Amino acid sequence: MIKRLLEARLQQAALLKKVVDAIKDLVQDCNFDCNDSGIALQAMDNSHVALVSMLLRSEAFEPFRCDRNIALGINLGSLTKVLRAAGSEDILTLKAEDAPDVVNLVFENSGSDRISEYDIKLMDIDQEHLGIPETEYAATITMPSAEFQRICRDLSALSESVSIECTKEGVKFSCQGDIGSGSVQLRQHTNVEKASENVSIDLSEPVSLTFSLKYLVNFCKASGLSDSVKLSLSSEVPLLVEYTLSENSYLRFYLAPKIGDEE
Secondary structure, three states: OOOEEEEEEEOOHHHHHHHHHHHOOOOOEEEEEEEOOEEEEEEEOOOOOEEEEEEEEHHHOOOEEEOOOEEEEEEHHHHHHHHOOOOOOOEEEEEEEOOOOEEEEEEEEOOOOEEEEEEEEOEOOOOOOOOOOOOOOOEEEEEEHHHHHHHHHHHHOOOOEEEEEEEOOEEEEEEEEOOEEEEEEEOOEOOOOOHHHOEEEEEOOOEEEEEEHHHHHHHHHHHHHOOEEEEEEOOOOOEEEEEEOHHHOEEEEEEOOEOOOOO
């Protein structure tokens, strides 16, 4: 009898759909590392400028069991195609057996009693696991994810890079390109009625860094996962863009700053 090793049931297939949509243009193939604390993923883009790190904690699944550590090597393009078969209200169960060559996805639609089942062939992906150092950031900005998406999209029409400058006055996104320049400044503010519109800035020292807008626009594909986004900056370390998911799960992107006049 073949022993099932992993069974993880997600009440909303839409969650995995959105996570994969947010990262599939950065990373083609990656390992989903499963252990008893949840399912994690960590991968760099081809140019080694950006790193994506995801953790879906076991509490986000109901039920969740994983009998030993296992890495499921999956092509994200293939996974996207299969996830298209899931309705946004579908329940998704991931299953894998001992020494698996496929991962099994089951979509259940409680409304129509429809159950669809797919297998995706697994790949052997040799991926180094990068230890991400704990960093004390000089500035942490928490802002609405839709606002961040709009700023990145609007400024990317003018330039390839954006300067993010954080002072006690607020945070300023500015860019300069061939056709002109633009800037958006946000001050801290609290909306008692709608907490999702709050902008908060935790600052220990002023910081100003420049980043590629192409990558930031890409990271913003995750904005459907969370109402707010957290940007953490310190000079000479990668920017951390974090979307918080339920049950202390997260999707994080790290982006190396541009140095000097590099375009």
